[in-house]
Amino acid sequence: MPAGRFGRDTSAVGMTETVGASKARRQLQRRLAALARVCARAGLEPLPRSAGARALVVLHGGLDNRGATHMDIDAALRAIAPGAALWHSTCGLWTCARCATPAEALAVHDVLHALPLSALPRHALVVALVDDGAVGALLARECAAHAPVKAARVPGLALLEEYIDEAEQARLVRAIDVATDAWEARSDGGRCVRHYGLRFDYATARADTSGERPPWPAWCAELSARLVADGIAPCAPDQITVNSYRPGEGIPWHCDTHSAFGRVICSLSLLADIVMRFRGAAEPGEPPRAPLAVRLPRRSLLVLAGDARYGWEHSISARTADFDPDGLPRARKRRLSITFRRAADGVANGRTAPPCACRWPQLCDSQGAGRQPLSAPEPVPARCAREPSTAAPPPLARPADAEAGALRMRALRRADARALTALAVAQRWDSPESDVQLALELAARDPSGGSAGAGLFTRTGELVCCAILLRLDARARPRTSWLSSVITDERWRRRGLARRLVSSLLVRAGADAVGLFGSSCGQPLYTSLGFEPLLAAGLYELRVGAGDAPTAPADAPDTPLHVGLLSAAELRALVARETAARAAAMVAWFDAAPHLACAARSSGEPTAVPLSFALGRHWLDGSVFIGPLVASPELAEPARGAAARVVLAATIRTAATAPRPDGSRTTRVLVLALPASQAIISALGFVPVPGADVQFMLRPPPAPAGAPSCGAQSVGGMLAGGHLPQGELLAAGYDLA
Ligand SMILES: O=C(O)CCC(=O)C(=O)O
Numbered sequence: 001m002p003a004g005r006f007g008r009d010t011s012a013v014g015m016t017e018t019v020g021a022s023k024a025r026r027q028l029q030r031r032l033a034a035l036a037r038v039c040a041r042a043g044l045e046p047l048p049r050s051a052g053a054r055a056l057v058v059l060h061g062g063l064d065n066r067g068a069t070h071m072d073i074d075a076a077l078r079a080i081a082p083g084a085a086l087w088h089s090t091c092g093l094w095t096c097a098r099c100a101t102p103a104e105a106l107a108v109h110d111v112l113h114a115l116p117l118s119a120l121p122r123h124a125l126v127v128a129l130v131d132d133g134a135v136g137a138l139l140a141r142e143c144a145a146h147a148p149v150k151a152a153r154v155p156g157l158a159l160l161e162e163y164i165d166e167a168e169q170a171r172l173v174r175a176i177d178v179a180t181d182a183w184e185a186r187s188d189g190g191r192c193v194r195h196y197g198l199r200f201d202y203a204t205a206r207a208d209t210s211g212e213r214p215p216w217p218a219w220c221a222e223l224s225a226r227l228v229a230d231g232i233a234p235c236a237p238d239q240i241t242v243n244s245y246r247p248g249e250g251i252p253w254h255c256d257t258h259s260a261f262g263r264v265i266c267s268l269s270l271l272a273d274i275v276m277r278f279r280g281a282a283e284p285g286e287p288p289r290a291p292l293a294v295r296l297p298r299r300s301l302l303v304l305a306g307d308a309r310y311g312w313e314h315s316i317s318a319r320t321a322d323f324d325p326d327g328l329p330r331a332r333k334r335r336l337s338i339t340f341r342r343a344a345d346g347v348a349n350g351r352t353a354p355p356c357a358c359r360w361p362q363l364c365d366s367q368g369a370g371r372q373p374l375s376a377p378e379p380v381p382a383r384c385a386r387e388p389s390t391a392a393p394p395p396l397a398r399p400a401d402a403e404a405g406a407l408r409m410r411a412l413r414r415a416d417a418r419a420l421t422a423l424a425v426a427q428r429w430d431s432p433e434s435d436v437q438l439a440l441e442l443a444a445r446d447p448s449g450g451s452a453g454a455g456l457f458t459r460t461g462e463l464v465c466c467a468i469l470l471r472l473d474a475r476a477r478p479r480t481s482w483l484s485s486v487i488t489d490e491r492w493r494r495r496g497l498a499r500r501l502v503s504s505l506l507v508r509a510g511a512d513a514v515g516l517f518g519s520s521c522g523q524p525l526y527t528s529l530g531f532e533p534l535l536a537a538g539l540y541e542l543r544v545g546a547g548d549a550p551t552a553p554a555d556a557p558d559t560p561l562h563v564g565l566l567s568a569a570e571l572r573a574l575v576a577r578e579t580a581a582r583a584a585a586m587v588a589w590f591d592a593a594p595h596l597a598c599a600a601r602s603s604g605e606p607t608a609v610p611l612s613f614a615l616g617r618h619w620l621d622g623s624v625f626i627g628p629l630v631a632s633p634e635l636a637e638p639a640r641g642a643a644a645r646v647v648l649a650a651t652i653r654t655a656a657t658a659p660r661p662d663g664s665r666t667t668r669v670l671v672l673a674l675p676a677s678q679a680i681i682s683a684l685g686f687v688p689v690p691g692a693d694v695q696f697m698l699r700p701p702p703a704p705a706g707a708p709s710c711g712a713q714s715v716g717g718m719l720a721g722g723h724l725p726q727g728e729l730l731a732a733g734y735d736l737a
Pocket residue numbers: 241243251256267268314337338339
């Protein structure tokens with residue numbers, strides 16, 4: 001099959017504009033050749049655009065090995081072709097899609113071809129249109145070859161199918177569904193949880209043995225007794241967690257805390273099958289082991305003991321379908337699971353267990369392993385950081401200088417999320433709680449290793465000063481980092497602590513340009529460290545309730561704009577067209593937190609490039625923060641302002657009417673407005689938040705010897721000001737945009 005056919009097609013869809021550099025072009029050529037080989041082996045001939053094909057092959061190259069998942073591919077495909085039948089090859093390298101119409105297949109091809117997924121930045125997808133009949137024959141062959149289900153082997157794992165019958169399941173589901181005790185929504189995977197017996201404390205991933213016990217209904221007592229009578233559990237469980245998952249929800253990788261729970265953990269699956277993934281502990285410095293998938297049928301009991309309990313992690317990916325070993329998708333349905341644990345020996349009345357000496361220190365909390373992701377970003381009670389306090393502030397005891405000398409600096413870890421949040425809240429920090437959690441999470445996830453958080457701790461372990469550096473994109477030139485979450489405890493100010501932390505992070509940033517939003521009190525410090533003020537921005541707020549969200553603005557543009565929500569795949573496609581630094585930052589930012597995204601287009605076609613778009617993020621204090629807000633440079637005034645207003649109003653409406661991830665209502669919308677957008681924002685009823693003015697500041701990268709310095713203005717233009725390839729940025733994201 002001639003490679004030229006791919007070549008002709010790619011130029012026709014304008015891929016060169018996306019990929020750009022010649023190195024990337026060569027890489028893409030190699031990927032095209034690989035796709036040609038895959039097609040040749042599978043007996044598929046790539047067809048020209050005019051052939052009217054409904055089927056496609058997408059080469060993505062070993063998803064799970066490279067950090068992306070089938071869900072990323074599914075999301076990208078389904079955003080464009082919602083009804084497409086998808087089939088993932090068993091080798092995991094490519095996916096077939098059969099679309100409803102040839103037009104849909106062409107749209108998938110044109111949007112996804114040469115598009116780098118955020119999780120596969122160096123491996124742009126390559127797509128070929130192929131014959132529908134040939135795909136059918138291929139699938140029949142592959143399914144026949146992989147018919148026997150391959151059981152994954154995890155030592156210590158047992159799966160007892162049909163542990164309960166249909167009638168018992170129905171009774172349990174009814175007892176759980178009629179109970180009036182509140183469900184707790186989890187931010188780490190989206191499911192809801194309820195606890196019985198001992199309370200499960202997500203901050204420590206342990207049982208709370210000191211506090212009040214939630215109830216212990218009859219079904220808990222009956223099932224616990226049965227596990228002992230059947231010889232499955234050595235002692236009766238005393239901590240039961242019910243997890244309720246809707247399609248699309250999961251549980252992150254974790255190993256149930258070693259020191260807190262006993263040596264057997266069981267989980268009963270109700271209502272629907274699920275695929276649970278297991279991976280053995282990796283040696284320090286090694287990448288995570290490849291996961292094994294185990295289907296847990298409804299009414300089955302999963303029993304984890306030995307290696308499976310202590311030396312393997314498990315997770316359920318947050319997606320809407322699972323794939324059989326033969327690659328066929330099975331849509332998920334609501335599933336309940338009941339996890340049975342027993343507090344470890346010696347754990348009682350607030351006492352913790354003696355240290356454990358297992359063979360898996362990487363997964364063992366008592367041997368220093370970090371907190372498991374189950375307890376990652378923890379919601380804090382809703383509060384507004386700016387709400388004036390009626391109580392008189394307690395007098396501040398200023399610690400002695402000697403104590404300042406004894407402060408210990410160390411890298412921040414996920415396990416510090418609580419302490420970080422507590423510091424931000426106590427200092428009524430400008431940026432509400434979720435920002436510091438998000439920054440910490442993004443730093444922890446950065447595969448380049450260029451991001452880091454640093455903290456100063458007292459001898460008793462109290463965090464008194466913190467700062468987080470995030471590398472926006474290792475490939476951007478100049479390479480750029482963002483400094484966020486610089487907070488100092490009031491009692492410890494004016495001792496140079498922030499300077500110590502920021503200076504050490506700047507050393508780490510090396511030759512990166514570094515941007516930040518500096519509050520008025522922080523500006524002198526940043527100026528002395530080489531940052532230059534570039535642009536003034538103000539925080540604006542609008543109080544909203546479900547009934548009073550703004551309707552379409554009065555001066556709607558002449559041509560009606562179609563406003564709609566952006567899917568995750570569309571969002572990625574959009575940000576992939578942005579400058580590299582911003583694209584990477586925005587994808588990471590919006591992937592890591594619940595968000596809403598609206599776009600306005602001139603036609604109702606979801607694939608039409610938006611004329612304006614706005615992204616909003618839920619903050620934990622009940623606010624939605626909107627930013628960035630971008631309008632196309634192709635529009636002249638007043639159409640440009642109108643497009644921005646339309647999309648902003650739609651985003652506010654969505655924020656005001658749609659329930660938040662925890663089911664509550666948004667009470668306030670915030671925008672960090674750059675000068676260009678202040679008129680638009682005021683016209684929608686926003687008012688400035690007093691005292692919340694910040695400067696966008698930038699420290700240009702140090703110039704190499706003999707070379708002229710790269711001006712702060714030009715780097716700043718790329719990062720936050722002025723014109724971006726996708727449009728003019730009118731309101732910035734607080735942290736990263
Ligand atoms: O949903 C499940 O089956 C597993 C839940 C789980 O791993 C846990 O609660 O620790």
